[in-house]
Amino acid sequence: LAASGRHPDVCEDRIIDLAALASKDRLACQPSLFERDSLNAFMAAGPEVWKTVQTTLTELASDIEALPSFAASDVEVLLPICVADYVDFYSSKQHATNMGQILRPQDPPLPNNWSHLPIAYHGRAGTVVVSGTPIHRPWGQAKAPQKAMPSFGPTTHLDIELELGFVIGTPSKLGEPVPVESATEHVFGVALINDWSARDLQAWEYRPLGPMLSKSFATSMSAWVMPFDAIKDSYVLQPPQDPPVLSYLRQAPWALDIDLEIELNGNIISRTNARNLYWNISQQIAHLTVNGSCLRTGDLLATGTISGSELSSGGSLMELTSNGATPITLADGTERTFLCDGDRVSLRGSTPHSPSVSLGEVTGTISP
Amino acid sequence: LAASGRHPDVCEDRIIDLAALASKDRLACQPSLFERDSLNAFMAAGPEVWKTVQTTLTELASDIEALPSFAASDVEVLLPICVADYVDFYSSKQHATNMGQILRPQDPPLPNNWSHLPIAYHGRAGTVVVSGTPIHRPWGQAKAPQKAMPSFGPTTHLDIELELGFVIGTPSKLGEPVPVESATEHVFGVALINDWSARDLQAWEYRPLGPMLSKSFATSMSAWVMPFDAIKDSYVLQPPQDPPVLSYLRQAPWALDIDLEIELNGNIISRTNARNLYWNISQQIAHLTVNGSCLRTGDLLATGTISGSELSSGGSLMELTSNGATPITLADGTERTFLCDGDRVSLRGSTPHSPSVSLGEVTGTISP
Numbered sequence: 001l002a003a004s005g006r007h008p009d010v011c012e013d014r015i016i017d018l019a020a021l022a023s024k025d026r027l028a029c030q031p032s033l034f035e036r037d038s039l040n041a042f043m044a045a046g047p048e049v050w051k052t053v054q055t056t057l058t059e060l061a062s063d064i065e066a067l068p069s070f071a072a073s074d075v076e077v078l079l080p081i082c083v084a085d086y087v088d089f090y091s092s093k094q095h096a097t098n099m100g101q102i103l104r105p106q107d108p109p110l111p112n113n114w115s116h117l118p119i120a121y122h123g124r125a126g127t128v129v130v131s132g133t134p135i136h137r138p139w140g141q142a143k144a145p146q147k148a149m150p151s152f153g154p155t156t157h158l159d160i161e162l163e164l165g166f167v168i169g170t171p172s173k174l175g176e177p178v179p180v181e182s183a184t185e186h187v188f189g190v191a192l193i194n195d196w197s198a199r200d201l202q203a204w205e206y207r208p209l210g211p212m213l214s215k216s217f218a219t220s221m222s223a224w225v226m227p228f229d230a231i232k233d234s235y236v237l238q239p240p241q242d243p244p245v246l247s248y249l250r251q252a253p254w255a256l257d258i259d260l261e262i263e264l265n266g267n268i269i270s271r272t273n274a275r276n277l278y279w280n281i282s283q284q285i286a287h288l289t290v291n292g293s294c295l296r297t298g299d300l301l302a303t304g305t306i307s308g309s310e311l312s313s314g315g316s317l318m319e320l321t322s323n324g325a326t327p328i329t330l331a332d333g334t335e336r337t338f339l340c341d342g343d344r345v346s347l348r349g350s351t352p353h354s355p356s357v358s359l360g361e362v363t364g365t366i367s368p
Numbered sequence: 369l370a371a372s373g374r375h376p377d378v379c380e381d382r383i384i385d386l387a388a389l390a391s392k393d394r395l396a397c398q399p400s401l402f403e404r405d406s407l408n409a410f411m412a413a414g415p416e417v418w419k420t421v422q423t424t425l426t427e428l429a430s431d432i433e434a435l436p437s438f439a440a441s442d443v444e445v446l447l448p449i450c451v452a453d454y455v456d457f458y459s460s461k462q463h464a465t466n467m468g469q470i471l472r473p474q475d476p477p478l479p480n481n482w483s484h485l486p487i488a489y490h491g492r493a494g495t496v497v498v499s500g501t502p503i504h505r506p507w508g509q510a511k512a513p514q515k516a517m518p519s520f521g522p523t524t525h526l527d528i529e530l531e532l533g534f535v536i537g538t539p540s541k542l543g544e545p546v547p548v549e550s551a552t553e554h555v556f557g558v559a560l561i562n563d564w565s566a567r568d569l570q571a572w573e574y575r576p577l578g579p580m581l582s583k584s585f586a587t588s589m590s591a592w593v594m595p596f597d598a599i600k601d602s603y604v605l606q607p608p609q610d611p612p613v614l615s616y617l618r619q620a621p622w623a624l625d626i627d628l629e630i631e632l633n634g635n636i637i638s639r640t641n642a643r644n645l646y647w648n649i650s651q652q653i654a655h656l657t658v659n660g661s662c663l664r665t666g667d668l669l670a671t672g673t674i675s676g677s678e679l680s681s682g683g684s685l686m687e688l689t690s691n692g693a694t695p696i697t698l699a700d701g702t703e704r705t706f707l708c709d710g711d712r713v714s715l716r717g718s719t720p721h722s723p724s725v726s727l728g729e730v731t732g733t734i735s736p
Contacts, residue, residue, distance in 0.1 A: 138659035210578025291506035
């Protein structure tokens with residue numbers, strides 16, 4: 001993970017070497033939890049261990065110069081987790097409404113199941129890549145509405161999806177649903193996710209089994225996972241759920257107040273916030289496991305695109321440009337509907353109140 | 369995997385201990401490839417090693433009594449592979465047509481993209497279980513057409529899906545599509561798959577992102593993976609593809625002549641054959657990677673339900689009973705539309721010509 005092969009924690013431009021700290025008996029846990037190329041062993045150790053390490057590190061941070069560390073510029077970051085299953089939800093009502101209007105103009109914008117269950121699909125775990133990994137423009141099939149036959153070539157509608165991703169630490173058992181009240185006990189932390197999407201491929205392939213190649217070429221994840229416990233101060237009230245949800249999804253409503261932004265080639269093209277998401281991670285876990293499915297350490301559960309109610313708060317170019325009808329003008333005078341080769345996208349997130357907690361960023365540049 | 373924790377190969381009612389053979393330098397490969405709880409290390413070693421081991425074992429089998437082995441009855445079988453990503457295709461034209469007629473009677477039975485690309489979705493890798501694992505009847509949401517609101521409870525439409533699963537041995541690189549001509553070089557072997565499905569949950573949840581909880585509770589896999597090389601004698605001509613496929617999917621057409629059957633509580637309720645599948649694994653791999661997605665060792669690529677053109681050759685109860693309208697009568701006089709608690713299902717496969725190669729079976733019994 002770091003140049004030394006050890007797992008580091010970040011502090012300004014220095015990265016603390018947790019394996020070195022643990023080997024000196026200063027973290028009250030086994031060094032083997034960090035002498036790995038992913039966080040999975042530490043995540044599997046459970047909430048007590050996470051809390052001990054976090055508390056100890058907070059105390060040690062008062063004398064940060066004395067801790068073993070690397071310069072951030074000397075470190076090659078790797079994917080922070082070994083992804084077990086990758087699940088992508090669809091939990092922004094505004095995004096689902098916008099997509100329905102664009103993709104299925106003849107139907108009601110929200111599918112009739114949408115308000116009753118947190119819709120989701122499985123994405124490709126094997127193509128989740130760390131922030132900074134170049135994104136190859138995918139090829140595939142698309143079909144223009146007026147054409148009889150599909151065409152084949154590089155996507156012309158390459159898009160961003162601004163998301164948060166929740167990482168599962170402690171597993172659950174096959175056949176035993178996780179109750180909504182205790183679901184967050186399984187959550188190790190949260191990261192930023194860019195679920196790159198090829199809209200032309202998606203429109204042609206997604207009926208009846210959902211998106212596949214339009215998403216599977218790459219999903220970018222931030223290199224740092226923020227412990228879930230560290231963002232609990234950002235709890236706010238969840239938007240009301242109407243119609244009322246079934247009892248297995250009912251809970252004290254909460255959402256996360258996290259400011260989010262999309263930067264494209266140095267231009268901030270969207271600002272939004274996660275607090276308006278209709279479904280929260282407790283409900284998503286309760287739903288995902290109510291059929292007896294188990295959670296595994298390393299499961300990545302993403303929110304789906306997070307969009308606000310303004311045009312300027314869309315979480316994708318498809319929404320920000322009304323499916324290409326109203327291009328965005330960048331500071332260099334060029335216009336964008338969808339992404340061009342060479343475009344660099346960064347997603348950032350942070351809690352709005354002092355002391356702000358930053359989720360860092362996830363970046364990616366489009367290769368031809 | 370075996371009682372000893374070593375990987376065995378089966379021979380009648382004895383299971384050969386490959387780790388013990390390799391440690392005596394009799395397999396021309398490292399014992400560490402088999403001293404594991406899955407086949408993944410051996411699968412990652414590549415076609416040359418697979419071939420060497422297979423050839424050597426075939427020679428040694430002439431004196432099978434002299435080989436280190438276990439009695440099959442002493443062995444607890446484990447899932448033979450550590451599943452990376454699980455992809456389920458939809459490659460039986462008859463099945464896709466039947467499902468379209470039942471689920472979307474107002475639309476043409478085959479979606480307009482179906483003949484142009486091998487449709488697929490990602491399933492849940494974490495709930496692929498070995499043959500013999502009890503299958504808990506899943507709970508979830510369903511909505512009767514005449515009702516305004518969904519209900520919650522155990523599925524009343526628990527179904528079988530008869531499939532083959534191809535296991536990826538050697539990986540491919542991110543950003544580098546696998547050409548259709550060389551795709552089978554990545555395939556280690558083939559297994560039997562039962563992709564259990566809750567049809568009532570599926571009908572309610574699957575729009576617009578595809579099936580999720582209706583499938584994710586469990587997928588059963590046979591305990592033995594047949595090396596792909598061992599079934600090459602069963603190649604037959606693939607059914608004609610019309611309209612012609614795009615060039616990246618074009619190849620010398622082939623299919624696998626494998627007889628398949630479904631047994632329910634001792635009654636054979638369906639007989640079909642894999643030779644009628646419209647898409648083959650070469651085309652599926654070429655399609656899956658044409659967008660730059662990579663393959664990983666342990667990827668499981670299932671065919672989707674395999675149905676023939678007769679009512680008695682359906683690969684699911686939904687087809688065999690016309691969505692519950694025409695129950696099956698079993699030898700004990702009871703009727704079935706969908707599965708009851710306590711029902712035991714076995715899927716079997718073998719090549720029809722002498723010497724027949726058996727894929728063994730995958731079984732599962734429904735728990736309440």
